[in-house]
Amino acid sequence: MKYIATIGLEVHAQIQTKSKMFCGCRTDAAHAEPNTNVCPVCLGLPGSLPVPNKQAIEQAIMTGLALNSSITTDSVISRKNYFYPDLPSAYQRSQYEDPLCVGGHVDITVNGQVKRIDLTRIHIEEDTGKLNHMPDGSSLIDYNRAGVPLMEIVSEPVIASAEEARLYFQTLHQLLVWIGVNSGNLEEGALRCDANVSVRPEGQKEFGTKVEIKNVNSFRNVERAINYEIERQISVIENGGKIIQSTRGWNEGLGKTIEQRTKEFAHDYRYFPDPDIPPLHMTDAVTAPLTQSLPELPVARRQRFIDQYGLSLNDADSLTVTRDIANYYEAAVTSTTAQGGSARDAAVWMIGEFFRLLNDRGERLADVSQRMTPVHVAGVIALLNKGTITRASAKEVFEESFVSGTAPDVIVATRGLAVIGDSDALLTMAREAVANNPKAVADFKSGKDVAIKFLVGQIMKASRGQASPQAAEEAVKSALSEV
Numbered sequence: 258m259k260y261i262a263t264i265g266l267e268v269h270a271q272i273q274t275k276s277k278m279f280c281g282c283r284t285d286a287a288h289a290e291p292n293t294n295v296c297p298v299c300l301g302l303p304g305s306l307p308v309p310n311k312q313a314i315e316q317a318i319m320t321g322l323a324l325n326s327s328i329t330t331d332s333v334i335s336r337k338n339y340f341y342p343d344l345p346s347a348y349q350r351s352q353y354e355d356p357l358c359v360g361g362h363v364d365i366t367v368n369g370q371v372k373r374i375d376l377t378r379i380h381i382e383e384d385t386g387k388l389n390h391m392p393d394g395s396s397l398i399d400y401n402r403a404g405v406p407l408m409e410i411v412s413e414p415v416i417a418s419a420e421e422a423r424l425y426f427q428t429l430h431q432l433l434v435w436i437g438v439n440s441g442n443l444e445e446g447a448l449r450c451d452a453n454v455s456v457r458p459e460g461q462k463e464f465g466t467k468v469e470i471k472n473v474n475s476f477r478n479v480e481r482a483i484n485y486e487i488e489r490q491i492s493v494i495e496n497g498g499k500i501i502q503s504t505r506g507w508n509e510g511l512g513k514t515i516e517q518r519t520k521e522f523a524h525d526y527r528y529f530p531d532p533d534i535p536p537l538h539m540t541d542a543v544t545a546p547l548t549q550s551l552p553e554l555p556v557a558r559r560q561r562f563i564d565q566y567g568l569s570l571n572d573a574d575s576l577t578v579t580r581d582i583a584n585y586y587e588a589a590v591t592s593t594t595a596q597g598g599s600a601r602d603a604a605v606w607m608i609g610e611f612f613r614l615l616n617d618r619g620e621r622l623a624d625v626s627q628r629m630t631p632v633h634v635a636g637v638i639a640l641l642n643k644g645t646i647t648r649a650s651a652k653e654v655f656e657e658s659f660v661s662g663t664a665p666d667v668i669v670a671t672r673g674l675a676v677i678g679d680s681d682a683l684l685t686m687a688r689e690a691v692a693n694n695p696k697a698v699a700d701f702k703s704g705k706d707v708a709i710k711f712l713v714g715q716i717m718k719a720s721r722g723q724a725s726p727q728a729a730e731e732a733v734k735s736a737l738s739e740v
Contacts, residue, residue: 258495259459262487263467264416266479267451268429270320270439271384272313272406278383279307279350279534284405291389291399299383299404301346306533309334313406314357314537316438317381319547320408321358323436323554326379328544332357334381334534338527342398343386351382351409353528357537363412363432364556365424374425375413382407402446408438414453414464419483423476426450430476435555435580449474454486456494465490466500470514473507482507486514558583566590566600575608581622585631592635602638610652614659628662636665650674650723676723686724687736690715701737709733 280298297305321328333355336348358379364371384405389397416422433439440447449472455465473479490500505514555577562573576586589603641651654668669675690712691698701708716729
């Protein structure tokens with residue numbers, strides 16, 4: 258029997274602000290001493306009063322605008338009641354019936370086809386604390402993260418495979434980092450997701466019972482966890498069992514999901530409007546400036562690179578992975594074209610040598626961009642196009658400029674890498690090559706013209722790639738005419 262998988266993702270994104278959602282405590286808790294970024298509000302102490310973070314709300318609205326959502330004019334922050342040790346107040350300030358943003362969509366590309374993943378809502382809430390499980394079986398609680406601003410981006414259950422879920426998660430990650438509302442740091446939990454997964458026999462209209470996989474924080478693990486859960490549910494059904502609505506965790510080491518608890522329903526949380534926080538009223542005066550502040554988004558930037566610079570889709574994808582890379586590339590294009598080069602030249606060197614060096618050295622663009630500027634990239638291209646250096650030398654110059662930050666023309670002058678075009682110097686090298694390779698000379702005289710290429714190669718080797726190949730070939734022909 259064939260089965261159909263139905264998947265919906267709830268992506269939890271920490272909003273990039275300096276202070277928490279309802280108090281003035283700092284949000285940079287990842288490297289702080291435990292329980293040092295806390296106050297009566299985020300500790301849920303009686304009598305403390307929350308004050309909503311304006312910047313967090315604005316960044317959530319920006320996200321909704323970027324994802325084509327409708328912004329709710331009046332939304333309510335509610336209390337979501339349940340007791341866990343990482344929620345000191347025993348409730349979470351969140352949204353339920355009146356989220357900040359409604360609807361929207363994310364487009365992904367699957368096997369060359371665009372698929373639209375519709376969104377249900379985007380709402381704001383506060384993050385929980387963090388449990389640290391100790392070797393002796395006890396658990397210690399760090400409340401530094403409690404109260405950090407979160408937005409939850411909830412998709413409709415229209416994702417059909419684990420691959421689609423990964424692509425959706427990756428696309429959201431790119432967008433949130435691009436517009437500056439999230440750090441994108443998956444390892445530190447700045448972006449994580451819950452996956453709701455169900456299966457049903459092909460032909461059955463009703464959805465199967467859903468199971469939620471909690472807090473998956475990598476693209477690879479989202480795909481692995483969902484694939485495992487699909488297979489697990491199919492196995493249960495085919496063996497006569499029944500799927501129980503529950504929450505499961507992903508155990509990366511075991512490569513399987515583990516049941517944590519049976520699933521509560523929305524009414525179990527006893528949502529009600531937080532009496533300490535008035536409704537949020539969003540007017541055009543609030544949303545209009547946020548719309549204007551949105552940068553050109555990844556999809557539009559990619560298409561413009563194709564239309565304006567003549568790039569292939571793959572190259573445009575590579576150069577719009579992040580907004581910083583796209584900006585760096587365009588700056589390199591400006592400098593390159595000003596010196597007679599092309600946007601294509603800049604793309605070739607960025608995608609080839611620049612990305613290779615970033616990867617080999619384990620560096621990020623932010624680590625390098627002030628050292629090797631876009632002007633340096635253009636400088637290497639200009640030297641190559643003018644014939645000042647060969648392609649082999651250009652790679653050498655590019656890497657040295659990348660590592661040291663030295664201007665390409667200075668490297669060429671200091672290291673003597675300019676093309677050797679002097680006819681007397683090349684003729685001397687050619688005579689030495691002819692004298693040292695009698696077999697190649699004999700081959701040439703017997704009609705094997707390929708021997709010339711071998712002798713040219715000897716000159717290139719002797720000149721460390723600095724000789725002009727065309728001039729070297731002319732010198733070889735002159736030397737051969739002498740014997």
